[in-house]
Amino acid sequence: MAHFTKTSSKVRKFRIGEFFTILMLIAFAIVILYPLIWMVISSMKSYDEIYNDVWGLPKTWIVENYSLAWSKGISSYFVNSVIVTGATIIAVLVIGSMAAFALAKYRTRLIDVALIFIIGGMMMNPQVALIPLFTILSSLELINTHWALILTYVAYRLPLTILLLRGYFLSIPKELEESAIIDGCSEFGIYRRIYLPMSIPILLTTVVLTAFFAWNEFLFATIFIDSESLKTIPSGLMNFRDALRTDWGVLLAGMVIASLPMVALLIFLQKYLVRGLSEGSVKG
Amino acid sequence: MYRKKIKLMPILFLLPSIALLLVFIYIPLIQNFYNSFFDFSVFSQTKTFVGLENFKVLLTDKVVSVALLNNVKYAIISVVFQVGIALVLAYILEDRIFSKIAPFFRVVYFIPVMISISVIALLFGFVYNPQMGLLNSFLELVGLESLAEVWLGNSTTAIYAVIAMSQWQSIGFITMLFIVAIQKIPKELYEAADIDGAGKIRKFFSITIPQVREAIFVNTLITITGSMLVFNEPYILTNGGPGFSSMTMSVHLYQTGFVKDNMGYASTLAVIIFILTALLALIQIRLSRTGKDD
Numbered sequence: 001m002a003h004f005t006k007t008s009s010k011v012r013k014f015r016i017g018e019f020f021t022i023l024m025l026i027a028f029a030i031v032i033l034y035p036l037i038w039m040v041i042s043s044m045k046s047y048d049e050i051y052n053d054v055w056g057l058p059k060t061w062i063v064e065n066y067s068l069a070w071s072k073g074i075s076s077y078f079v080n081s082v083i084v085t086g087a088t089i090i091a092v093l094v095i096g097s098m099a100a101f102a103l104a105k106y107r108t109r110l111i112d113v114a115l116i117f118i119i120g121g122m123m124m125n126p127q128v129a130l131i132p133l134f135t136i137l138s139s140l141e142l143i144n145t146h147w148a149l150i151l152t153y154v155a156y157r158l159p160l161t162i163l164l165l166r167g168y169f170l171s172i173p174k175e176l177e178e179s180a181i182i183d184g185c186s187e188f189g190i191y192r193r194i195y196l197p198m199s200i201p202i203l204l205t206t207v208v209l210t211a212f213f214a215w216n217e218f219l220f221a222t223i224f225i226d227s228e229s230l231k232t233i234p235s236g237l238m239n240f241r242d243a244l245r246t247d248w249g250v251l252l253a254g255m256v257i258a259s260l261p262m263v264a265l266l267i268f269l270q271k272y273l274v275r276g277l278s279e280g281s282v283k284g
Numbered sequence: 285m286y287r288k289k290i291k292l293m294p295i296l297f298l299l300p301s302i303a304l305l306l307v308f309i310y311i312p313l314i315q316n317f318y319n320s321f322f323d324f325s326v327f328s329q330t331k332t333f334v335g336l337e338n339f340k341v342l343l344t345d346k347v348v349s350v351a352l353l354n355n356v357k358y359a360i361i362s363v364v365f366q367v368g369i370a371l372v373l374a375y376i377l378e379d380r381i382f383s384k385i386a387p388f389f390r391v392v393y394f395i396p397v398m399i400s401i402s403v404i405a406l407l408f409g410f411v412y413n414p415q416m417g418l419l420n421s422f423l424e425l426v427g428l429e430s431l432a433e434v435w436l437g438n439s440t441t442a443i444y445a446v447i448a449m450s451q452w453q454s455i456g457f458i459t460m461l462f463i464v465a466i467q468k469i470p471k472e473l474y475e476a477a478d479i480d481g482a483g484k485i486r487k488f489f490s491i492t493i494p495q496v497r498e499a500i501f502v503n504t505l506i507t508i509t510g511s512m513l514v515f516n517e518p519y520i521l522t523n524g525g526p527g528f529s530s531m532t533m534s535v536h537l538y539q540t541g542f543v544k545d546n547m548g549y550a551s552t553l554a555v556i557i558f559i560l561t562a563l564l565a566l567i568q569i570r571l572s573r574t575g576k577d578d
Contacts, residue, residue, distance in 0.1 A: 017484075021376055022385075028373075029392045032452070036395065038418060039407055054421045095300040102297035114298050121305045123565040124313055125513055127534045128558040131319060131541050131551055132312035134326065155308035158301050187293045216400040218516045223542060234402040238520070241406060248410075255403045262398040270391070274460060 043252035050248050062249060069254035073243070076229060077236030078257065084146055084232055085214040088153040092161050092210045093203060095154065100165035101191045105177075115166075121159035126152075126219055137224060148224035149232065153214050161206050168202040169195055205272040208265060212273075215262055233258045313558070319551035326547055338552035348553070351531040354443050354518075355560075358450070358532070359511035365451040366458040366507050367500060373455070374462030375492055379484070390463065393456035401453070405520035408449045412436050412521075436522050439529035446518050446530055454510075458503050465499035466492060498571070505568045512560045533557050 042050050043065055045058040070078075103115050126133075133152060134143070142148045176198075177190045185193065196203070221235040228239060237258060244251050266273065320338055322331040342348055373393070377386040396404060411418045412435040420432040435445040469492065477487050493500070515534035518524055524531035524539065533553060541550030 018381060022382075025376065025382075025385075025389050029389055032392055032396060032456070035407055035411055035418065035452075036399075038410075042410075051416050054416050054418060055425075095304070098297040099301035102294035106294045108294075111294060114302065118301060118305060119569055121309045122569055123562045124309045125557075125561055127513055127515060127537060128316055128554045128561075129309065129312035130537070131547055131554065132315035133308065135315075136307065136312065151304070152308050155304040158304060162301060191297075212398065218401055218520075223538075234400050237400075237402045237406060251406070255406055259399045259403050262400070263395060266394065266398045267391070274464060 039252055040256055043249060043256050045249050047246050047248050065249040065253040066257065069240075069250045069257060072250065072254075073228075073236065073240050074233075074254045074257050077231055077233045077240075080146070080230060080236070081215055081232040084149045084153070085211055087146070087150045088157070088214040089207055089210045091150065091154045092157045093206060096158055096161040096206065097165055097196065097199075097203070098191070099158070100162045100169055101195055103162065103166045104169035104172075105190075118159050118162050121155075122163075124156075126156060130219070130223065133220075134223065143224055144226050144230065146230060149214075149217070149220055152220050152224070153210075153217060157210050157213060161210070164206065165199065165202060168199050172198055201272065204269065208269050208273045211265060212262060316551050316554050316558070319548060320555045321548075322551075323546075323548040325545045326542075327545075331548070334548065338549045341549060342552055342556070347528045347531055347536055348533075348556075350528055351533045351536045354530060354532050355512050355514065357443060358447055358514055359508045361444075361447050362450065362454070362507045362511050363504055366454055367504050370455050370458040370503075371462050371493075371496070371500065372488075373459045374466055375488055377459070378463055378466045390460070393459055395456070396453040397457045397460075399453075401516040402520060404449065404453050405517060408445075408452075408521060409436075411449075412445055437526055439526045442522050442526060442530040443518070446521050449521065450514070450517050458507065461503055462496065462499060465496040469495040502568060502571060505564050509561050509564045509568075512557065512564075533560075 041057060044061045044063060046062060049056070049058055099114075099118065103111060103118075137143045137148045137152075142151070172195060176194055177185075180190055180194055216234055217232075218234040221232045222238070225231050225235060228236075231239065237254065240254055241251055319331075321333060321335060323334045323337070324331040376382065377389055410416075414420060414432075414434040414437065417435075419435065420429075423429055423432050433441050435441050473491050473495070474487060477491055482490070513534055514532050515538065518530050518532050518535050519538065522530045524535045528536075534557065537550050537553040537557065540546050540553060
């Protein structure tokens with residue numbers, strides 16, 4: 001408060017500057033929001049209305065576009081995305097936290113090598129591995145199954161996740177586990193009863209980042225899954241568009257449904273997301 | 285007995301991660317280098333050794349030069365918008381004066397980041413649509429219909445239309461990263477500058493920029509890496525067209541491998557993408573380790 005009064009005389013001088021700054025912020029917000037609002041409004045319009053009256057509100061709000069979109073394919077994509085995303089999250093949490101625990105707790109030459117091995121994984125990107133992955137997954141007969149996505153998603157999320165979790169685990173005081181060992185707690189017990197419960201915030205961050213990645217991943221989802229009934233939302237939407245041709249209202253309704261879970265996640269778990277982004281800045 | 289157990293535990297704990305990384309990251313990487321010396325198609329598993337033939341093709345491939353140039357355009361424009369403008373936005377949003385309204389803008393700017401690229405690209409199909417598109421309708425509305433364009437169907441504008449969409453989607457992401465970095469700057473620095481009577485612009489250049497130097501560097505690296513890899517946006521919006529005017533290296537790789545079924549040459553393209561990005565990733569890893577490792 002004291003600072004505010006100290007600088008307030010200066011603040012007044014900048015009134016016009018501030019006014020234009022706010023105008024700029026609002027203009028930019030409109031540029032971001034308008035297409036999204038347009039998507040929601042137009043998802044309840046008919047093709048003719050979208051085509052002939054781009055800006056207008058619908059004369060009748062065709063809410064049925066949503067039930068049509070759901071029954072014409074989005075429901076199956078949605079369920080597939082939930083399965084793949086859910087399985088990926090659980091596997092990343094369990095496998096990643098176990099590795100991070102070992103890396104944070106033990107100090108041997110082997111551990112150092114393992115750490116470098118895991119960090120090195122961050123240098124890879126899906127594009128480079130695409131063709132070999134396709135052949136490997138084919139030979140394991142996993143192409144065109146959910147496993148093709150789950151296994152690759154987990155593998156590509158692990159390096160960053162392990163690094164994030166290890167950093168957090170290192171900050172857990174050693175005294176806690178020493179007293180646990182005296183109480184007869186096993187190694188696994190220390191992991192499960194001390195490290196995991198104490199790391200809920202960073203585990204939630206992992207959940208958000210992994211969910212965001214798995215829900216939106218496009219490249220693997222397009223190439224590894226061929227059958228319509230197994231497609232996840234990002235690749236499924238492409239088929240959805242081709243199948244609907246000019247049924248734009250229904251397509252837009254499908255797009256809104258596809259976006260809702262992640263926008264909800266952003267609004268409820270913003271805090272954990274921001275933490276994750278700032279600590280492991282890797283683009284999704 | 286007890287000693288042995290302790291040594292076994294870390295191995296058991298690490299095994300699943302090591303195995304997954306080995307099978308799905310490291311073996312594919314090595315396999316890809318190996319593949320780039322062969323000629324093969326996806327379903328016939330016979331590979332013909334061609335030595336450096338694929339790399340020779342690379343040098344004369346016109347699409348590669350267009351694609352690389354597009355990746356570079358992507359990188360330059362993205363650094364200007366997603367690093368330059370995002371930093372200014374973050375500075376404004378962290379200004380005390382806007383502390384009441386900043387949370388709202390922060391969420392708004394971040395919404396597109398959370399939405400799937402396929403939704404965004406389909407939406408921009410509507411924005412760029414030459415007949416009813418939002419962009420052309422808007423230009424008409426403000427009396428600039430002469431600027432209206434078949435944005436995605438014109439070989440000079442297509443790549444810029446794709447890049448523009450990426451800026452729209454990603455600027456909020458980098459803004460958020462800068463906001464976090466700016467929040468870590470000690471408040472005393474700004475207070476001292478206030479006492480010296482420094483203005484906002486002055487404070488931006490003499491406090492904010494030097495203090496978030498590392499974040500600027502990291503965000504630039506992320507942005508350039510992302511630009512070298514970009515696939516989804518051009519693939520969905522233009523599929524590299526018209527012609528191959530909006531091709532990027534990743535789209536070229538995909539089309540060569542999975543459309544033309546020329547897996548050997550596609551692997552060679554993947555090698556180039558790896559070389560372009562691995563070095564950037566290495567710098568980034570080194571940098572993040574110096575900060576975090578004890």
